[in-house]
Amino acid sequence: MHPFDAAAHVEETIAAPMYLGDWLAARQPTPAVGTSSSETPSPYLSGLSWRSGREVAAQQANKRRLIAGIEALPAPTPAAQAARARFSAMVAARPATGRVVVPRTDGRWLQANPASDPRLEAGDIVTIPDRSSTVTVVRADGSTCTVAHAQDVEALQYVLACDPAATPDVAWIAQPDGTVSENKVAAWNRDAQDTPAPGSWIWAPDRGSRWTPALSRALAEFLATQGVSEPTGDGAPPHAPRIAPRHQTEFLTGAPTRSAAFPVTGGDWGTAGILQTPTARMNDAGEASLSMSHVSPYTRLNFALQPLDWLEIGFRYTDVSNQPYGPVSLSGTQSYKDKSIDAKIRLWRESAYLPDVAVGFRDIAGSGLFSGEYLVASKRTGPFDWSVGLGWGYMGARGNLRNPLSMISRRFDDRANSATPNGGELGYGSWFRGRVSPFGGVQYQTPDERLILKAEYDGNDYRHEPFGQVLKERSPFNFGAVYRATRNIDLSVGFERGTRVMFGVSLHGNLKRATMPKLGNPPPVPVTQPAANAGPRTHAAGAPTRGGRSAVASTPRIEGASPSPFDRDWSDTVAQLQAQTNWHVRSIRALGMDLVIEFDDVDAFYLQDQIDRIATILNRDAPLNVRTFHVVALTHGVPVADYQVQRTQWFASRTRALVPSEVAPATTLGRPLTNQSIDMLPPLFEQRPRAFVLSVGPGYQQTLGGPNGFLLYQISANAYGELRMPGGAWLGGELNVGLVDNYGKFTYTADSKLPRVRTYLREYLTTSRVTLPLLQLTKIGRLGNDQFYSVYGGLLESMFAGVGVEWLYRPAHSRLAIGVDVNAVRQRGFRQDFSMRGYKTLTGHVTAYWDTGWQGVQINLSVGQYLAKDKGATLDISRRFRNGVVIGAYATKTNVSPAQFGEGSFDKGIYVTIPFDAMMTRSSSSIANLRWNPVTRDGGAKLDRRYPLYDLTDMGERRSLWYAPPDGAVSP
Known part of the structure; x- marks a missing residue:
């Protein structure tokens, strides 16, 4: 064993199998006698290279594919053809080394974490190079340029040192440890990024080159196998990195500012925007926010969700302070509450020369009081993000331009009243009709990453507000600021309409990153060799090493098996x-x-x-x-x-x-x-199965936006138990005891033109403090390999009792499944005990379940008869993330007209489900279900079955092993 101080550069061919952690631990760096650490060349552990002969063949194949990709690049001129040939020759001249990325270069850490400790085989080569002081940039013709390394300098500055006229959008960095990162470096897409360490390779194709991201990544991964980058060898001194200031303050301090993630902030309406106007920006998929804004006379409680990178959904309650909810006898002094849903779809993604483009709908399925449509484009230039668009309806109420769609048809000249008697309809007959108004604005990221400034031109003149109101406006320009108090909390202030101050607060975060260490789980048992x-x-x-690990054999040879x-x-x-x-x-x-x-x-x-x-x-x-x-x-x-x-x-x-x-x-x-x-x-x-299972916990239920109060709630104690019997049968029951509530205010019962299967909600919530929402006997089983059945009866949910049967065809590893359920039910008494009311019906559905395999999207379609004896279909579309969070929406349309259905026009809702494993410190299969229905009506109402077969068989579906926390670790 030779310690590192024998020489700065270490290279050793492994003679006998051993672990890298042991190899490193035996070679702790120590300064040579009589020298200081500054006088002795120091080994560069960040550049440690482990080359394995087992990887050479695969890397040779990757190299051949890389060369083929380079040679296939368009080269319309002789100069371009020569550059392409030189680049191909540069790659061809470099070997397939077999280098494998090492997770850490601390020998003691590797010994303590055996799952991350590589096993070195005979013939493997371990190299620790001299400490590097340069960074190498690969040019478009395959030549290299050496630049002196500087602390906290980003990739673009090294590229500009070699070619001041370079215009890259993306820089790929192959770090000396073998890892590769893609970094956005242009003024229109700059983001938080890694800085190159000494010995890094940088590849940054010019804008307009035909290098695809996949080909660039392949090149960067190939360069990463070459080890620490070397000087050009022509004897020329290295270039100095060109530090270009990004903010005026840098001229004063002389210090470079690190790039940061570009902020997408919400406006007054909760979705991505400036203040009153939207932008074309989208958050990362999984983002969610809860925000509140106030600018008289409106106070908005907003919820925004980003299920897909190109789709944003918002829904809200708007309090109109100068308008009563209804008669004093019904709602007292409560002001009017409006419900609305928004949607925004990205049509085009921003590039170097073209903006993000999106089309959006505000109040698309609400009362229509604030309905409007818009087309908006956003373009970034450094710290400024510019937006400009056209608004129709509420957003274009200033109406200072003729509708450009009128060139297609004069029908677009006039816009019908978007408000509907019952609300909730899409109102597509008025979309993109009537006069329009331009809107636009800018968002500026100040040098202080916490502070963002905003200014906009508003397309609404506030002379056509709901309920015939006219609001005073002195200026179409609005101004505001956002202060990012924490990573998840934004505080907003603004001056709007030239007359009013706006205040807002937003709580936001990405649900797909939700995670919680499982500190409550038992400590895991250490991995050992079999006894x-x-x-x-x-x-x-080979002989075992520490921890019972064998240095060679991974497959034992068996003698005398019996x-x-x-x-x-x-x-x-x-x-x-x-x-x-x-x-x-x-x-x-x-x-x-x-x-x-x-x-x-x-x-x-x-x-x-x-x-x-x-x-x-x-x-x-x-x-x-x-x-x-x-x-x-x-x-x-x-x-x-x-x-x-x-x-x-x-x-x-x-x-x-x-x-x-x-x-x-x-x-x-x-x-x-x-x-x-x-x-x-x-x-x-x-051993026998557990005969009885009991769980006790808190319960909570609420109603929002009703005439008796914006929030009516109950906090309760909830007990759930199962009595299990042989043969797949069990008796499940739930007992709920109300503890604290304000349901004494709940006096309103909605009228209905259908059988009252859900609009007796008040009676079910207020009649008894102690309720029995569930008491059901269930038997499940399999019919062959891919078919399941269940037979059940009892108190099936809080409002209905009866009997039912379900069949599910779910082939193993298939993305498709189909189920059928049939139920004969009777309405329960309001006390939710064993009493019954007179209403009876048959209800059931045929349901197709489709895991599309595209971005975690699941589509379920149910067709059948609902509780009110109406017939129709329910479409449910959801996005599943790897940590188990689901964002979804559903809509039901039956043979009931909007007038018969009543307020809302048809049943719809938005939901988010979050596994307890993402929130709790102990493993659990439970799921929190957050569901928003604008209004509860009788049409399109399904039986709330507790044990659907699709849920009971979920562990057998292809995604069950795919679900994982975002940090990849659960055990403490």
């Missing part, structure tokens, strides 16, 4: 499995070289962490001839998922860092076994 007495004797080609090793006491194994997961073990069975473990009460959303805990214990205790662990998830005794853990691959991934060619899924989802096939296997351990 010597777990099975037949094995031979490994069923006898299964004959052991599994009680301790079962106890640890249950303690680690809180899942109930039903049985352990032998299946040749496989081990089958059945679990009830599978209580986790992020399953992979729990499966890893199970595999850790089974790997330690199972006979050595067992190759696969089958973790079978049962739902009330019915197998719905078979998670298959390949023992060798799993153990390798948990005890060392794998090279890319070795990476493969250790856990896969197989077709679920049937009860009959499981029962035929010899049992090694069996």
